[in-house]
Amino acid sequence: MPTMNFSMAINEALRLEMERDPNVYIVGEDVGAFGGCFGVTSGLLAQFGEKRVRDTPITESAIVGTAVGAAAAGLRPVAELMFVDFIGVALDQLYNQAAKMKYMFGGKAKIPMVLRMSCGAGIGAAAQHSQCLEAWFMHVPGLKVVMPSTPADAKGLLMASIRDDNPVVFLEHKILYGLEGEVPAGEYIVPLGKADVKRIGTDATIVATAAMVHRSLEAAEKLAAEGINVEVIDPRTLSPLDTATLLESVRKTHRLVIVHEEVKFAGSGAEIAAMVAEEAFDFLDAPILRVAAPFTPVPFSLVLEQEYIPSVDKIMAAVKKVVGR
Amino acid sequence: MGLNNEKMISMYTNMVKIRLFEERVAELFAAGKIPGFVHLYVGEEAVATGVCAGLNDKDYITSTHRGHGHLISKGGDVKLMMAELFGKKTGYCKGKGGSMHIADMDLGIMGANGIVGGGPPLAAGAALAAQYRGTDNVAVCFFGDGASNQGTTHEAMNLASCWKLPVVFVNENNLYGISCCTSKSMCVADIADRAAAYDMPGVVVDGNDVIAVYEVATEALKRARAGEGPSLIECKTYRHRGHFEGDPCVYRPEEEVEEWKAKDPIPRFEKKLLELKILTPDTVKRIRESIAKDLAAAVQFAEESPLPDPKEILDDVYSV
Numbered sequence: 318m319p320t321m322n323f324s325m326a327i328n329e330a331l332r333l334e335m336e337r338d339p340n341v342y343i344v345g346e347d348v349g350a351f352g353g354c355f356g357v358t359s360g361l362l363a364q365f366g367e368k369r370v371r372d373t374p375i376t377e378s379a380i381v382g383t384a385v386g387a388a389a390a391g392l393r394p395v396a397e398l399m400f401v402d403f404i405g406v407a408l409d410q411l412y413n414q415a416a417k418m419k420y421m422f423g424g425k426a427k428i429p430m431v432l433r434m435s436c437g438a439g440i441g442a443a444a445q446h447s448q449c450l451e452a453w454f455m456h457v458p459g460l461k462v463v464m465p466s467t468p469a470d471a472k473g474l475l476m477a478s479i480r481d482d483n484p485v486v487f488l489e490h491k492i493l494y495g496l497e498g499e500v501p502a503g504e505y506i507v508p509l510g511k512a513d514v515k516r517i518g519t520d521a522t523i524v525a526t527a528a529m530v531h532r533s534l535e536a537a538e539k540l541a542a543e544g545i546n547v548e549v550i551d552p553r554t555l556s557p558l559d560t561a562t563l564l565e566s567v568r569k570t571h572r573l574v575i576v577h578e579e580v581k582f583a584g585s586g587a588e589i590a591a592m593v594a595e596e597a598f599d600f601l602d603a604p605i606l607r608v609a610a611p612f613t614p615v616p617f618s619l620v621l622e623q624e625y626i627p628s629v630d631k632i633m634a635a636v637k638k639v640v641g642r
Numbered sequence: 643m644g645l646n647n648e649k650m651i652s653m654y655t656n657m658v659k660i661r662l663f664e665e666r667v668a669e670l671f672a673a674g675k676i677p678g679f680v681h682l683y684v685g686e687e688a689v690a691t692g693v694c695a696g697l698n699d700k701d702y703i704t705s706t707h708r709g710h711g712h713l714i715s716k717g718g719d720v721k722l723m724m725a726e727l728f729g730k731k732t733g734y735c736k737g738k739g740g741s742m743h744i745a746d747m748d749l750g751i752m753g754a755n756g757i758v759g760g761g762p763p764l765a766a767g768a769a770l771a772a773q774y775r776g777t778d779n780v781a782v783c784f785f786g787d788g789a790s791n792q793g794t795t796h797e798a799m800n801l802a803s804c805w806k807l808p809v810v811f812v813n814e815n816n817l818y819g820i821s822c823c824t825s826k827s828m829c830v831a832d833i834a835d836r837a838a839a840y841d842m843p844g845v846v847v848d849g850n851d852v853i854a855v856y857e858v859a860t861e862a863l864k865r866a867r868a869g870e871g872p873s874l875i876e877c878k879t880y881r882h883r884g885h886f887e888g889d890p891c892v893y894r895p896e897e898e899v900e901e902w903k904a905k906d907p908i909p910r911f912e913k914k915l916l917e918l919k920i921l922t923p924d925t926v927k928r929i930r931e932s933i934a935k936d937l938a939a940a941v942q943f944a945e946e947s948p949l950p951d952p953k954e955i956l957d958d959v960y961s962v
Contacts, residue, residue, distance in 0.1 A: 342774070368774065371805075373801065374800065374801065374804065376797045376800065376801055378763055378793060378794045378797045378798075379763050379766065379794070379797035379798055379800070379801040381763070382762070382763020382764055382766070382767060382794060382797070382798065383763055383764075383766045383767035383770055383798075383801060384767060385763070385764055385767055386704075386752065386763060386764035386765060386766060386767020386768040386769075386770070386771070386781075387767040387768065387770045387771040387774070388767070389747070389752055389764065389767070389768065390702060390752075390767065390768040390771035390772070391771055392770075392771045392774060406793075409757055409759075409760060409794070410760075410763055410764075410794070413756075413757050413760060414755075414757070414760055414764060418745075418753065419958055419959070419960070419961060420738055420958050420959050421735060421738060421739040421743035421745070421753070422734075422735050422738075422739060422743065422745040422747070422753060423733070423734060423735035423736035423737075423738050423739060423958065424736065424957065424958035425735075425745065425746070425747050425748075426745060426747050426752075426753075427961045429961075458959050459959055459960065461960075481961075482961035482962075483960050483961050
């Protein structure tokens with residue numbers, strides 16, 4: 318199987334879908350000759366031309382809004398905002414227009430668009446270029462929310478997202494762009510709404526997203542050396558959430574730790590914890606714990622930023638607590 | 643300019659249809675038959691009529707919270723509209739949308755919109771789709787004086803101009819964003835002046851003169867269809883009624899209302915057509931009777947239609 322990094326896996330998904338379907342186009346700031354803020358769209362302008370790889374002014378509302386209008390009129394846009402932090406200036410077009418049109422119009426509209434955005438801390442980009450905001454999008458009926466953690470998942474989920482007839486928010490953790498991994502060649506679809514068990518275990522379940530999947534796997538390996546066998550699940554799609562896979566794991570391990578880089582308060586983990594408490598309370602042998610960022614803007618100084626991001630040590634401590642060690 | 647007698651009668655009929663529809667809605671709302679908010683188009687009929695007279699079913703429009711006139715002018719079915727206003731299952735949106743969200747994608751009606759300034763980026767996007775496919779279809783963005791001050795309007799106009807999108811921005815300047823008069827909400831006399839910032843034509847027109855609206859719209863649509871890019875048309879008009887039904891309208895002087903009612907677009911056009919003998923008093927009577935009959939049927943359809951089943955609440959959140 319070929320190996321490539323997360324960024325090039327996304328690039329390949331874009332290229333394959335654009336080759337397959339002439340209605341797919343890319344739109345965003347610096348996505349053309351510049352190749353995207355993180356290089357994800359590099360080479361695509363040369364292959365597909367300016368009609369299908371559309372550089373825009375700095376105009377997030379119009380990037381998102383024209384994508385919504387074009388999708389309603391039958392195209393399949395893949396819009397990019399450089400950073401999820403910029404969604405605030407364009408939010409109406411996403412949550413009041415794209416997400417609600419089908420429902421408000423009695424089912425007679427579809428909005429097949431993808432909104433790709435980088436997210437996450439770890440490069441010293443400070444408070445307005447480092448956030449994880451997935452819970453914002455999860456809270457909106459009509460949106461799908463996808464957050465891959467590996468190059469293969471990034472490719473397969475993006476191809477599925479482009480083919481989906483709903484507005485899909487596709488969140489790419491920027492620290493993962495350089496991550497290498499095996500990626501199936503050619504058409505590769507990872508269905509939306511399906512979690513992936515990244516590590517099988519018996520003593521506790523960790524549910525983690527994006528970069529936190531890797532920290533959780535590292536914690537799991539270290540815990541294994543201490544005789545604690547942890548299962549690590551990546552939901553991959555946060556909305557719709559694969560509750561069945563999460564519940565099945567919790568019913569097996571009886572212990573749950575949720576790890577994400579969003580702030581803990583009202584983050585995606587709050588929903589997952591509440592869902593498990595509602596559906597599988599009797600199976601739990603310990604309180605559900607969340608390891609997440611503190612309730613503060615993302616700080617700049619690297620020492621503070623590292624304090625902000627959940628660490629392997631903190632994940633290990635939480636697991637030890639739920640297993641009583 | 644393609645305005646034969648038949649077309650003028652059809653435009654007149656459309657204006658009367660909007661007026662009678664809205665007057666009926668006002669009565670039904672007052673009688674408690676229609677829930678929620680309704681924002682009526684009475685007084686502004688010439689704008690939607692004059693612009694949409696130049697459109698076909700494959701052209702797109704985006705509308706506003708004051709959308710009934712746009713929908714009727716683009717071919718919307720008054721039965722399905724009325725049923726939607728009643729919140730009935732048979733309505734355009736199966737009772738899920740109401741007055742502010744009526745759409746008919748088959749007719750290119752991309753929806754009324756509850757967000758002031760929500761429509762302009764959507765219209766630019768629909769225009770992009772038309773351009774992308776190599777068609778000569780266009781999108782018309784109806785928006786009010788209120789929306790003209792929203793950032794989305796600026797972004798949509800700028801991008802539409804950069805990309806020469808086939809979109810016509812039709813501003814309905816009725817002087818008030820709810821209670822806030824344009825004398826306080828903007829520092830230029832004409833919204834059309836802003837077109838210069840986007841290097842697109844900007845034209846002010848008497849929005850109560852349907853022929854004048856038709857003529858400037860025809861020019862703008864021709865330009866858009868020819869791939870020459872967007873235009874901005876500012877239609878000076880006035881809403882006879884409040885912002886919403888129930889609005890006490892304390893913010894505007896009675897003399898101003900009377901002054902504008904004297905410029906009512908419908909009697910004005912009717913008088914002209916009678917003078918030109920394109921209409922006779924008898925045809926006027928027959929047109930009005932025919933519309934009244936259709937509206938009575940629409941109201942009956944709405945009244946007799948079933949309400950949605952509460953079990954339908956989750957239907958159509960997602961495409962499957």
